[in-house]
Amino acid sequence: MTKHLNDEQMILYYYGESVEESFVEDHLASCDSCRSEYQKLQRTLALVTAEPVPQRSADYGSQVWSRLQSQLNERTLSSGSHQFRPWTLDLGSRTRWAWAGVFAALIVTAFLLGHYWQRPQPPAVVEQPAPVSPQARERVLLSAMADHLEEAELVLTEIAHAPEGGNVDIATSQDLARETLKANRIYRQAAARNGEPGLASVLDDLEVILVEIVHSPSNVSSAEVEDMRLRIQAQEILFKLKVLASQLRERQKDAARELSRRSS
Amino acid sequence: MSMEESDIAAVARAREGDGEAFRLLVERHSRGIFRLAYRLTRSEQDSEDLVQETFLRAFRNLSGFEQRANFATWLYRIAVNCSMDWIRKRRVHEQLDEGDADCGGSGTRSERSDSESRIYQMEVQQRVRYALKGLSPLERAAFVLRHFEGMSIEEIGGALGVRSNAAKHSIFRAVRKMRRALDPMVTRI
Numbered sequence: 001m002t003k004h005l006n007d008e009q010m011i012l013y014y015y016g017e018s019v020e021e022s023f024v025e026d027h028l029a030s031c032d033s034c035r036s037e038y039q040k041l042q043r044t045l046a047l048v049t050a051e052p053v054p055q056r057s058a059d060y061g062s063q064v065w066s067r068l069q070s071q072l073n074e075r076t077l078s079s080g081s082h083q084f085r086p087w088t089l090d091l092g093s094r095t096r097w098a099w100a101g102v103f104a105a106l107i108v109t110a111f112l113l114g115h116y117w118q119r120p121q122p123p124a125v126v127e128q129p130a131p132v133s134p135q136a137r138e139r140v141l142l143s144a145m146a147d148h149l150e151e152a153e154l155v156l157t158e159i160a161h162a163p164e165g166g167n168v169d170i171a172t173s174q175d176l177a178r179e180t181l182k183a184n185r186i187y188r189q190a191a192a193r194n195g196e197p198g199l200a201s202v203l204d205d206l207e208v209i210l211v212e213i214v215h216s217p218s219n220v221s222s223a224e225v226e227d228m229r230l231r232i233q234a235q236e237i238l239f240k241l242k243v244l245a246s247q248l249r250e251r252q253k254d255a256a257r258e259l260s261r262r263s264s
Numbered sequence: 265m266s267m268e269e270s271d272i273a274a275v276a277r278a279r280e281g282d283g284e285a286f287r288l289l290v291e292r293h294s295r296g297i298f299r300l301a302y303r304l305t306r307s308e309q310d311s312e313d314l315v316q317e318t319f320l321r322a323f324r325n326l327s328g329f330e331q332r333a334n335f336a337t338w339l340y341r342i343a344v345n346c347s348m349d350w351i352r353k354r355r356v357h358e359q360l361d362e363g364d365a366d367c368g369g370s371g372t373r374s375e376r377s378d379s380e381s382r383i384y385q386m387e388v389q390q391r392v393r394y395a396l397k398g399l400s401p402l403e404r405a406a407f408v409l410r411h412f413e414g415m416s417i418e419e420i421g422g423a424l425g426v427r428s429n430a431a432k433h434s435i436f437r438a439v440r441k442m443r444r445a446l447d448p449m450v451t452r453i
Binding site for chain 2: 045065211
C-alpha cells in the first residue's frame with residue numbers, strides 16, 4: 001500500500017522547497033486523498049494574502065536619517081558634525097573583549113561618579129555610621145553588579161540547557177528569573193540614566209528574555225523552550241553576560257588589592 | 265560599482281567614523297526595513313520605531329559586520345530581531361484585544377451592509393491577523409519571511425540566526441496554526 005504524503009512534504013512542495021519534487025508530483029497525480037488534502041492546503045495559504053504595506057515617499061530614507069541623527073548625536077556623534085566619537089564606535093580591530101572592557105569601565109566610572117548609587121536610598125544605606133571609602137564602595141558595587149550578571153547567566157543557562165522533547169517544568173528558573181528581573185530593571189535604568197546606551201542595551205535585551213521567562217507557563221512545550229533557547233543564542237546574551245561579569249570580577253579584585261594596600 | 269560594493273564601502277567608511285557614509289546606508293535601506301517591519305508587526309507606527317531601532321542597533325554593532333557578508337542581509341537580520349523583540353513584548357504585556365479575539369464574526373456579519381464577498385474578505389483578514397498574533401515570534405518571523413517575502417528556508421535561517429532545520433520546523437508549525445485558524449473559511453469557499 002502506498003504511503004500518503006505528510007503535511008511537511010506538502011508544505012515544502014507548496015513553497016517550492018521540496019527535495020523530492022518529482023515523487024510528490026507523481027503521488028499527488030495518483031492519490032485522490034493526498035491531492036484533496038493538498039488542494040485544501042493551497043486554498044488555505046492562498047487566503048493568507050499580504051495586507052498592503054503603507055507607502056513611504058522616495059525621501060523616506062532622508063526622513064529616517066533626520067530622526068536618527070538626533071538620537072545618534074545624543075549618544076554618539078559630536079555636535080555639529082557627523083563624526084563619531086571614537087570611544088563609541090567599536091572599530092574593526094577591537095575585539096569583543098575590548099568592547100566588554102569598555103562596558104565594564106563605564107560601569108565603574110558611573111558607580112564612582114555616584115550618579116545612581118548616591119541617590120537617596122533606604123535608611124540602612126543612608127544611616128551608615130561611618131563613611132565608606134570610595135575603594136570599599138567600588139568593591140561592593142562591582143560585586144553586586146557581577147553577582148547580578150552571574151545570576152542572570154545562571155537563569156539563561158538553565159533554560160538553554162533544558163532537556164529536549166516533551167514538556168519542560170521551568171518553575172524553578174522562573175522564580176530566579178523573577179528576582180533577577182527586579183534587580184535588572186534597576187541596573188538598566190541606572191545605566192540609561194548615566195548615558196551608557198551599550199550597557200543599557202544588553203540589560204534591555206536581558207530584560208526582554210527574563211520577562212518572557214517569568215510570564216511563560218511553568219510547564220512549557222519543547223517548542224517554546226527552543227524559541228527561548230534560540231533567542232538567547234541569537235543575541236549572544238550569555239557571552240556578553242559572562243564577559244561583563246568576568247571583567248567586573250577582575251576590577252573587584254583590583255579594588256580589593258587597592259583597599260588592602262591603603263589600609264596596611 | 266555594484267550596490268553591494270557600495271554598501272560595503274560605505275560600511276567601511278562608517279566604521280572609520282564617517283557619518284555621511286552611515287547616512288547613505290540609512291537612506292538606501294530604510295524603505296525595505298520599513299516594509300519588513302510592517303509585514304512582521306502590521307503596525308505602521310511601531311514599524312517606524314523599528315526602523316529607527318534597527319539602524320541604532322546596526323550602528324552600535326558595525327564592528328560585528330564582516331566585510332565579506334552582504335550588508336542588506338545583515339541589516340535584515342537586525343530588523344527581524346528588533347521585530348521579534350517587539351512581538352515578544354506585545355505577547356508578554358498584552359492580551360489579544362477583544363476585537364481580534366472575536367474572529368467568529370457571525371454576530372457582526374449581519375450588521376454590516378457590505379456584500380457577502382466583502383464581509384468574507386474582512387473575516388479572512390481578521391482571522392489571518394489573529395492567527396499571526398498566535399504564532400510564536402520565531403514562527404511568525406519564519407512564516408512571514410517565507411510566505412510574504414519569498415525567502416528560501418536557508419535564507420530565513422540566516423536571517424533569524426538559526427539552523428535551516430529550525431527555520432523549516434518553525435514554518436511547519438506556523439502553517440499548521442494558520443490552517444487551524446482558517447479551516448472554517450476554506451470550507452465556506
